Amino acid sequence: MSGRVKVGISGLGRSGWNIHASIFEFLRDKYRVVAVADPIGGRRREAIARFGCKAYSEFEQLISDDEVELVVVATPSHLHSSQTIMALESGKNVVCEKPMAATITEADEMIRAAERTGNSLVVFHNSLFAPDYLKVKEVIQSGKLGRIVLVKIYNHSFSRRWDWQTLRRFGGGELRNNGVHSIVQGLQIMGSKEQEVFCDLQRTLTLGDAEDHVKILLKAPEAPLVDIEVTRACAYPQEKWLVMGTHGGLAGTSISLRWKYFNPNDLPPRQLEIEPVPDRSYNMDDIKWIEGNYVINAGHQSSGLLFYEELYKTLRNGAPPPVPLSLARRVMWVVEKCFEVCGMRT
Numbered sequence: 001m002s003g004r005v006k007v008g009i010s011g012l013g014r015s016g017w018n019i020h021a022s023i024f025e026f027l028r029d030k031y032r033v034v035a036v037a038d039p040i041g042g043r044r045r046e047a048i049a050r051f052g053c054k055a056y057s058e059f060e061q062l063i064s065d066d067e068v069e070l071v072v073v074a075t076p077s078h079l080h081s082s083q084t085i086m087a088l089e090s091g092k093n094v095v096c097e098k099p100m101a102a103t104i105t106e107a108d109e110m111i112r113a114a115e116r117t118g119n120s121l122v123v124f125h126n127s128l129f130a131p132d133y134l135k136v137k138e139v140i141q142s143g144k145l146g147r148i149v150l151v152k153i154y155n156h157s158f159s160r161r162w163d164w165q166t167l168r169r170f171g172g173g174e175l176r177n178n179g180v181h182s183i184v185q186g187l188q189i190m191g192s193k194e195q196e197v198f199c200d201l202q203r204t205l206t207l208g209d210a211e212d213h214v215k216i217l218l219k220a221p222e223a224p225l226v227d228i229e230v231t232r233a234c235a236y237p238q239e240k241w242l243v244m245g246t247h248g249g250l251a252g253t254s255i256s257l258r259w260k261y262f263n264p265n266d267l268p269p270r271q272l273e274i275e276p277v278p279d280r281s282y283n284m285d286d287i288k289w290i291e292g293n294y295v296i297n298a299g300h301q302s303s304g305l306l307f308y309e310e311l312y313k314t315l316r317n318g319a320p321p322p323v324p325l326s327l328a329r330r331v332m333w334v335v336e337k338c339f340e341v342c343g344m345r346t
Contacts, residue, residue, distance in 0.1 A: 166208025
């Protein structure tokens with residue numbers, strides 16, 4: 001196949017309109033929005049004016065449109081599983097917004113539907129294409145920092161929310177809606193290991209009944225400990241990234257990163273000593289640090305745009321999907337474990 005991918009967007013809210021539709025408008029050489037579905041008439045009229053596309057009030061109409069090749073499921077989280085399965089069974093390829101599903105059982109049903117139909121299913125884990133994450137991964141994989149001991153991924157804010165994503169019956173809460181960004185990054189950094197999961201979930205400032213404070217520790221043999229915090233109850237936000245290694249470390253935000261490391265060959269040989277230190281202090285190396293930094297500027301491509309550029313290669317050239325389903329399922333496994341550890345039913 002060649003030419004532009006013909007897209008149908010289900011849901012024209014924040015993600016469907018501000019993220020996916022905007023990306024398709026930018027990638028007009030690769031994608032064309034031919035249809036949308038949303039129950040709100042004003043949104044449908046906006047889409048018609050923007051894309052000159054067809055607009056449906058019902059999802060079933062969208063997936064019955066023979067022109068639609070790729071369906072983007074950008075509806076509220078509790079609808080992801082059912083709409084994805086319906087779209088796959090209608091012969092469409094699917095991009096499903098995160099969270100993939102409300103439960104791992106639903107995620108497995110979605111995966112089986114993709115396998116059964118032979119159609120592509122990719123979860124929109126665009127954080128795997130974020131410039132800061134890609135640079136962090138690059139520095140870690142370079143070996144400069146030595147053996148990685150601990151990786152902290154923090155997303156702190158202080159604010160109330162009172163929309164549908166604060167309600168559990170809609171698949172709301174910080175764990176599924178924002179925590180999965182950090183979880184998928186942490187899993188990739190850890191590698192293909194079986195993780196132990198510790199989690200603390202709390203409801204703090206939200207007006208809904210879902211959690212808005214998430215603390216996760218992921219541990220596995222021969223892998224760094226991954227420490228994740230996603231909270232709306234932090235009046236003094238810490239930086240997003242902190243990486244500790246045996247030869248150095250990295251710290252920074254989604255905008256700028258800095259790291260320093262040393263060459264082990266530059267340190268003099270030492271032997272363990274039990275005699276008193278002459279100056280009554282501690283014995284300590286004088287380390288000559290090698291330093292680096294990285295600034296993400298406006299010229300960097302967005303994570304979503306990079307995701308869709310890779311997806312185009314999948315759909316048109318048979319390249320591997322930008323997000324393997326096995327990884328998307330692992331994210332859902334961690335989410336399920338978190339609820340289980342906290343004694344909460346998904």
